[in-house]
Amino acid sequence: MTLADEARRVAAEFEYSKDDVNKAVKEFIREMDEGLTKDGTELSQIPTYVTAVPNGTEKGLYMAVDLGGTNFRVCSIQLHGNTTFSLTQSKVAIPKELMVAKTAKELFAFLAKQIEKFLQTHHAEHYQGFVRRRKTISNDEGFREEEVFNLGFTFSFPVNQIGINKGLLMRWTKGFDINDAIGKDVCALLQDEIDALHLPVRVAALVNDTVGTLMARSYTSPGKKGTLLGAIFGTGTNGAYVEKLSKVTKLAASSSAADASTTNTTGNMIVNTEWGSFDNTLKVLPNTPYDAALDADSNNPGIQMFEKRVSGMFLGEILRRALVALLNNPAVPLFADDTSAANELHSTTNVDESSPLFTRWGLDSSFLSTAHGDASLGLRMTRQALDRDLAVSAASEEDAAAVKLIAAAIGRRAARLAAVAIAAVVLNTGALDAAAAAAATGPPTTTTTTTTTTTTTSQEEEAGDEIDVGVDGSLVEFYPGFEEYIREAFREIDGIGAAGERRIRIGIAKDGSGVGAALIALVAGQVAGGEEGE
Ligand code: ADP
Numbered sequence: 001m002t003l004a005d006e007a008r009r010v011a012a013e014f015e016y017s018k019d020d021v022n023k024a025v026k027e028f029i030r031e032m033d034e035g036l037t038k039d040g041t042e043l044s045q046i047p048t049y050v051t052a053v054p055n056g057t058e059k060g061l062y063m064a065v066d067l068g069g070t071n072f073r074v075c076s077i078q079l080h081g082n083t084t085f086s087l088t089q090s091k092v093a094i095p096k097e098l099m100v101a102k103t104a105k106e107l108f109a110f111l112a113k114q115i116e117k118f119l120q121t122h123h124a125e126h127y128q129g130f131v132r133r134r135k136t137i138s139n140d141e142g143f144r145e146e147e148v149f150n151l152g153f154t155f156s157f158p159v160n161q162i163g164i165n166k167g168l169l170m171r172w173t174k175g176f177d178i179n180d181a182i183g184k185d186v187c188a189l190l191q192d193e194i195d196a197l198h199l200p201v202r203v204a205a206l207v208n209d210t211v212g213t214l215m216a217r218s219y220t221s222p223g224k225k226g227t228l229l230g231a232i233f234g235t236g237t238n239g240a241y242v243e244k245l246s247k248v249t250k251l252a253a254s255s256s257a258a259d260a261s262t263t264n265t266t267g268n269m270i271v272n273t274e275w276g277s278f279d280n281t282l283k284v285l286p287n288t289p290y291d292a293a294l295d296a297d298s299n300n301p302g303i304q305m306f307e308k309r310v311s312g313m314f315l316g317e318i319l320r321r322a323l324v325a326l327l328n329n330p331a332v333p334l335f336a337d338d339t340s341a342a343n344e345l346h347s348t349t350n351v352d353e354s355s356p357l358f359t360r361w362g363l364d365s366s367f368l369s370t371a372h373g374d375a376s377l378g379l380r381m382t383r384q385a386l387d388r389d390l391a392v393s394a395a396s397e398e399d400a401a402a403v404k405l406i407a408a409a410i411g412r413r414a415a416r417l418a419a420v421a422i423a424a425v426v427l428n429t430g431a432l433d434a435a436a437a438a439a440a441t442g443p444p445t446t447t448t449t450t451t452t453t454t455t456t457t458s459q460e461e462e463a464g465d466e467i468d469v470g471v472d473g474s475l476v477e478f479y480p481g482f483e484e485y486i487r488e489a490f491r492e493i494d495g496i497g498a499a500g501e502r503r504i505r506i507g508i509a510k511d512g513s514g515v516g517a518a519l520i521a522l523v524a525g526q527v528a529g530g531e532e533g534e
């Protein structure tokens, strides 16, 4: 067997057919509905208590922090009240050792420290004025309420939300594992460390990144209708969408039900699906030997099974395992040019024994983007990446072609699975039939967004009856052709097809987690009867 044949065989293992996709959509819809009725289901379908939505006239200075799977972002957002905003942001990689710290305090103290640094750097006057007042006035009213930043805390892990700024951690995902934090209120954990540093910051709202993405996209997207779905394809994957409150029947059984319905004038509630756990029992998800081994070796075997086939944290590891399987097969000539004659680089291909290929999580998903998108002569880019990232020196063009083929198959499968989730939400909410779409009043919309660190101007055409989907995350943003693969799958899905596919608009919610969290912090302040930012 030639290397090319073997690569084709492995790539074929990642095929996810039209039939597979359609079966998965049906199962996804079933799990969505089930999750709305009771707890403990595969899709958690968590009510977010977010029902009030922005209309572009909101004003004020807010802070937002975002604990994703890879980075911690701190930002301040000035909402100008005329549909535009300015955003200042800093970003730091979360130290690996803190992801698996002994105590939650270690992680949250680090986060509070980053907030302090941000205030010192970007809001020095505000910060020093506050600290001065705190020092000189010692009574209970030692600082004025309006000096305090309301902060939206974007926390992208499954949380049992019991209030707008209160949520108990259900489980860690994406490589985090701090046992001590399970069951605790993550807002209180953060507030305690903020208070320990005497910072003028109040954790006003707990925001899932999907909800933030939905709100921010809705704020900036063109068209008359609000956004239906906010979806993340970054380190992990998840989505939140606008659901009819009447369908969230499990809320009626909870004490907060009365609360939710009296304050809710829209008849809708944003629901956080936690779709990373779709089909944990593998009824419809694909399961190659590489998927199975990855799961068995992960720190949460048997859960987040959808996420483990779709998101950035895992795609590199799937490819790594596929490549190692080929390498370990002596009959397959991968990275095996042993004479200079067989290799136009005139040197012997060598896989260093310390290559990250032999380490779990050694291969980053961005490598797949490089390989899949490589149009360079002789696949030079991929060979350079093999050398630089994986210590495979002097790989041949055939090697690179094999790697590219398998990487592309893994990326395409991920996008087709992403399409399953998005399509299921579109179909199950009835968004595609015009009547239902007109009745579904999502958040109001605006057209232009300006930020100071990055300028995002939405220039899409004025919308008609499109269904708007906001997305965020490095995978969907940077993986070449990710959206086109999603669209290809849409066209194959019963009930969507080519006509439906054209009506679904997908847009990146740039700075979504920051702006979305700010908008929710603002709404939270109003619901709590608190001061509005001015
Ligand atoms: P977070 O999930 O922390 O919010 P991101 O949205 O930036 O952060 O996602 C980070 C994930 O995206 C990582 O798993 C990383 O491997 C992956 N990633 C980063 N760049 C790329 C790229 N160019 N192509 C594919 N995946 C990428």
Ligand code: MG
Binding pocket: 068, 069, 156, 209, 232, 234, 472, 473, 513
């Ligand atoms: Mg993110």
